[in-house]
Amino acid sequence: MKRPLTIIAAAFLAAFLLFGCATEGERPTGVASGQDAVNEYLKAEEIISDAEKLAERQKQAAAEQEKKVAPADLEQLGDLEPPPPPPPPPPPAVKKGAGPASIPIIMYHQVRNDKSGDMIISKGKLEEELAYLKREGYYSVSPSEWLDYCDGRIGLPQKCVILTFDDGWKSQYQNAVPLLEKYGFRGVFYVYPDFVGGSAAMNWKQIQSLAKRGHTVGCHSMTHPKLTPDKNESDRNYKARIKEEIIDAKKVIEEKTGISVTDFCFPYGYYSEDCFKLLDKAGFETATTVNAGQNSKNSDPYLLSRYQVNQSTSLSTFASWLAEPYAEAYLERPGDGARTKKGAECRLTLSDELLQAWRQGGEMTIRCNHEHPQFRQDGNTLIFRAPKDDARVTCAIKIKARDGRTYRRSFFFTQGK
Ligand SMILES: [Zn+2]
Numbered sequence: 001m002k003r004p005l006t007i008i009a010a011a012f013l014a015a016f017l018l019f020g021c022a023t024e025g026e027r028p029t030g031v032a033s034g035q036d037a038v039n040e041y042l043k044a045e046e047i048i049s050d051a052e053k054l055a056e057r058q059k060q061a062a063a064e065q066e067k068k069v070a071p072a073d074l075e076q077l078g079d080l081e082p083p084p085p086p087p088p089p090p091p092p093a094v095k096k097g098a099g100p101a102s103i104p105i106i107m108y109h110q111v112r113n114d115k116s117g118d119m120i121i122s123k124g125k126l127e128e129e130l131a132y133l134k135r136e137g138y139y140s141v142s143p144s145e146w147l148d149y150c151d152g153r154i155g156l157p158q159k160c161v162i163l164t165f166d167d168g169w170k171s172q173y174q175n176a177v178p179l180l181e182k183y184g185f186r187g188v189f190y191v192y193p194d195f196v197g198g199s200a201a202m203n204w205k206q207i208q209s210l211a212k213r214g215h216t217v218g219c220h221s222m223t224h225p226k227l228t229p230d231k232n233e234s235d236r237n238y239k240a241r242i243k244e245e246i247i248d249a250k251k252v253i254e255e256k257t258g259i260s261v262t263d264f265c266f267p268y269g270y271y272s273e274d275c276f277k278l279l280d281k282a283g284f285e286t287a288t289t290v291n292a293g294q295n296s297k298n299s300d301p302y303l304l305s306r307y308q309v310n311q312s313t314s315l316s317t318f319a320s321w322l323a324e325p326y327a328e329a330y331l332e333r334p335g336d337g338a339r340t341k342k343g344a345e346c347r348l349t350l351s352d353e354l355l356q357a358w359r360q361g362g363e364m365t366i367r368c369n370h371e372h373p374q375f376r377q378d379g380n381t382l383i384f385r386a387p388k389d390d391a392r393v394t395c396a397i398k399i400k401a402r403d404g405r406t407y408r409r410s411f412f413f414t415q416g417k
Helices: 002-023 034-042 053-067 071-077 124-135 143-150 170-182 203-211 235-259 273-282 316-321 351-360
Strands: 105-108 158-169 187-192 216-218 262-266 286-288 329-333 343-348 363-368 375-377 381-385 390-401 407-414
Touching: 124 170, 124 316, 143 158, 143 216, 143 286, 158 170, 170 203, 187 203, 187 262, 203 216, 203 235, 203 329, 203 407, 216 235, 235 273, 329 381, 343 351, 343 390, 351 390, 363 381
Parallel strands: 105 158, 158 187, 187 216, 216 262, 262 286
Antiparallel strands: 329 343, 343 381, 363 390, 375 381, 390 407
16 A cells, blocks of 8 residues: 555655756755755854745855865865774663753754854864863763653753754764764764765764764754745645655665664754654654754653754853753744744743743843734733744744843744645
């Protein structure tokens, strides 16, 4: 029964890819991913905004980056292997019940000494941050360890962090892995088959070696597309397309490496409720976004927030993220990951803690892409309209409490069909 569906799905994917190539002829392979380009414009203090403008800028940035990464730079990366792995750090002896109330997840991209883009961070910068984490007593965990802790199966040290690396860049293997191991940390590496083996990417053998060294290998789709419906894409085509990107991508990575893959990362941070269904069907346990903020024990494991480090991110900003409390808020309407009509009414409900932080003189910012919508308050709920012309909307709330603490939370949904 599955065979004909797979063929149909493959045909849709092939058609999509051809169409994609025809419209985005400049798409670089093996040099820059769209995620990087998008994130060029994601400053630490900002949210993703105005998806259409971003897509345009992203194309330009990707083209520029392709020009900047000269072949000589790529040759320099060579095929050097990091030194043999040290034994993985022993699991901490911690009683069940103890442990952190929330966890920060950090997001990195390329790690090499190159100033051609803010998303490329230097080895020195990564080491500065890892040394800080070590000094402050942080312990790195994998997403599945975090879930085990949330479900009460294991205890964890009081200070934990998840360190994630997107796209499968070769510079992560050569530069980030030795640094992680020097400081006794383990990383999560999200790879996508379309990029693996490219001149600036890791190959399958290196990805296998990551797992052997105690790191986590996650899935970042098959081809790094937007996992939300394209303009004029039928519902049927959309669902067939994302099935390939989620279910089939997992299979390919597992077949090529022999590693069981349970963690997903949404390209560009775009997602939908249809994605969640497929993640569940495929057997994924977690998925990460690019929404900034902490994650609590009750956070949806398919909507894990992350903080993105750029070269321009200062160590004090990095330190302040780690210290942020979890911001408990719910986008009751239209719902996180929803697909809704244009100009959706948003109902954002805040916990009493957040509401108090605002009422007691805190400074609140609400953003929907580039707009700061007018809102009215009904009890704990803030009601406002999303920008009616934007197909993809990120709503973010930030409250700077008078005691200096910052609460931060973002949501994402699509409008249109
Ligand atoms: Zn990416």
